[in-house]
Amino acid sequence: MAKSFDMVPRDVKRIETKYRRIVTDKIPVPESMEIIEQLRKYEPRSMTGQPLVIWDRAEGFNVYDRYGNKWIDFSSGVLVTNAGHGNEAIKKAIIEQVEHGLLHNYCFPTEIRAKLVKKLSEICPEPLKKVFLLTTGSETTECAIKLSRTYGRKVGGNKKIKIVTFHDDFHGRTLGAQLAGGSPRLKEWIVNLDPDIIQVPFPNAFKYDWADESNPDYSDDKCFKTWLSYLEEQNVDFDTIAGIMPETFQGGWVQLMPVGFAKRLREFCDKHDIILAFDEVQAGMFRTGKLFAFQHYGIVPDLVCCGKGITSSLPLSAVIGRPDVMDLYGPNEMTSTHTGNPVCAAAALANINYMIENNVGENAARLGEICKEFLTGLQKKHPDVIGNVKGVGLAWGVIFVKNGTKEVDPDFAHDVCRISVENGLLFFAPVGAGATIKICPPLTINEEALREGLEVFAYAVEEAKKING
Numbered sequence: 001m002a003k004s005f006d007m008v009p010r011d012v013k014r015i016e017t018k019y020r021r022i023v024t025d026k027i028p029v030p031e032s033m034e035i036i037e038q039l040r041k042y043e044p045r046s047m048t049g050q051p052l053v054i055w056d057r058a059e060g061f062n063v064y065d066r067y068g069n070k071w072i073d074f075s076s077g078v079l080v081t082n083a084g085h086g087n088e089a090i091k092k093a094i095i096e097q098v099e100h101g102l103l104h105n106y107c108f109p110t111e112i113r114a115k116l117v118k119k120l121s122e123i124c125p126e127p128l129k130k131v132f133l134l135t136t137g138s139e140t141t142e143c144a145i146k147l148s149r150t151y152g153r154k155v156g157g158n159k160k161i162k163i164v165t166f167h168d169d170f171h172g173r174t175l176g177a178q179l180a181g182g183s184p185r186l187k188e189w190i191v192n193l194d195p196d197i198i199q200v201p202f203p204n205a206f207k208y209d210w211a212d213e214s215n216p217d218y219s220d221d222k223c224f225k226t227w228l229s230y231l232e233e234q235n236v237d238f239d240t241i242a243g244i245m246p247e248t249f250q251g252g253w254v255q256l257m258p259v260g261f262a263k264r265l266r267e268f269c270d271k272h273d274i275i276l277a278f279d280e281v282q283a284g285m286f287r288t289g290k291l292f293a294f295q296h297y298g299i300v301p302d303l304v305c306c307g308k309g310i311t312s313s314l315p316l317s318a319v320i321g322r323p324d325v326m327d328l329y330g331p332n333e334m335t336s337t338h339t340g341n342p343v344c345a346a347a348a349l350a351n352i353n354y355m356i357e358n359n360v361g362e363n364a365a366r367l368g369e370i371c372k373e374f375l376t377g378l379q380k381k382h383p384d385v386i387g388n389v390k391g392v393g394l395a396w397g398v399i400f401v402k403n404g405t406k407e408v409d410p411d412f413a414h415d416v417c418r419i420s421v422e423n424g425l426l427f428f429a430p431v432g433a434g435a436t437i438k439i440c441p442p443l444t445i446n447e448e449a450l451r452e453g454l455e456v457f458a459y460a461v462e463e464a465k466k467i468n469g
């Protein structure tokens with residue numbers, strides 16, 4: 001198990017810049033311990049994994065506690081607040097909807113839901129034209145599995161039910177989402193796994209030579225053929241596959257597929273009448289500089305799962321897909337109590353309009369180049385502890401390793417996270433195998449604040465090296 005964040009307040013130095021302020025002498029702030037202890041008493045242990053900063057309010061790319069401290073936020077609250085924390089346009093839309101007087105709608109028709117699904121359909125490429133609103137990302141991946149299998153059974157009977165997903169992928173924490181997830185440890189509790197939901201390797205250059213980016217064959221058949229051999233190893237008849245669901249980039253590493261691989265995957269799905277569903281819960285909504293990360297591949301899936309940044313705030317998610325697949329179920333057969341809650345729908349609509357009107361995707365793409373240059377430079381400086389740097393737009397992952405090997409180092413990553421937080425830079429706890437620090441600020445961050453945050457991160461790496469000898 002990775003280190004947890006210490007309940008014992010540590011001495012920290014005072015910081016006062018345009019974008020950061022640390023004015024308490026200790027973090028966690030001693031006065032905040034009562035709240036932390038209360039949470040520990042009433043919530044499960046699983047809720048104790050994040051740095052011990054009490055979020056009091058958040059604005060733009062800053063998070064504030066109530067004790068005078070202010071952080072540059074590189075978490076976006078787990079890649080949610082793409083349009084910035086407390087975005088005024090979103091706040092206004094929420095308040096207007098609340099004051100208008102409709103807080104809930106179930107599946108009864110409402111104008112706000114109609115406006116949102118129309119907008120989502122209009123901004124999506126063909127054939128992604130029908131939209132099913134849900135509440136969480138996990139629900140969307142569950143729904144994609146259900147629609148893929150239902151489609152498979154329709155065209156191929158009970159033999160065409162296999163769902164193929166990828167090692168190391170994450171699709172959420174509910175049963176189906178965990179069956180599809182690529183971390184065996186997370187699904188030990190299920191015991192009786194579904195033999196028709198299977199995993200194969202993701203073409204990850206850090207892990208596999210056959211996906212080596214420096215290999216000239218990288219984007220031609222070699223990579224895809226190797227991947228197919230992993231299906232053959234499991235005796236999979238390709239025509240029995242109902243659906244393939246990758247994370248568009250793997251969240252644990254911010255690892256994209258090679259473009260050539262993605263194109264062949266699309267052709268393979270067409271050839272075998274397989275539903276290709278991209279899980280864009282994390283990758284979508286301009287995070288990578290484009291509306292969807294699959295647009296970097298030049299292909300379009302049959303289904304796309306959206307969540308997180310779709311509202312930059314309240315809980316709402318969506319499956320958007322091919323009309324013939326989305327219409328597989330009859331009236332009242334695929335619904336949810338909170339589908340398209342009107343307040344959440346108002347937030348989503350205002351968020352999407354804001355992001356389009358303010359070109360946040362362009363900002364993410366431009367700042368992504370700065371991250372790339374800075375982080376690859378940092379890796380060159382510290383090859384002994386930084387094993388890999390991956391990313392696009394404003395989603396970057398820095399993987400920490402032991403002594404320049406490929407063995408990941410969760411304890412080191414944890415120290416980097418803690419030292420950053422003590423210096424006014426907020427990350428969520430390391431992910432992936434526990435050794436990846438994710439750099440994912442709101443897409444509205446400016447260059448000056450981004451550079452300041454990156455410098456704090458570099459400082460934290462150096463300080464962590466001192467501690468770890």
Ligand SMILES: Cc1ncc(COP(=O)(O)O)c(C=O)c1O
Binds near residue numbers: 171251279280283308
């Ligand atoms: C790629 C991906 N899919 C699905 C989920 C699950 O979303 P939620 O936590 O909203 O259920 C997440 C959440 O981190 C995710 O990153």
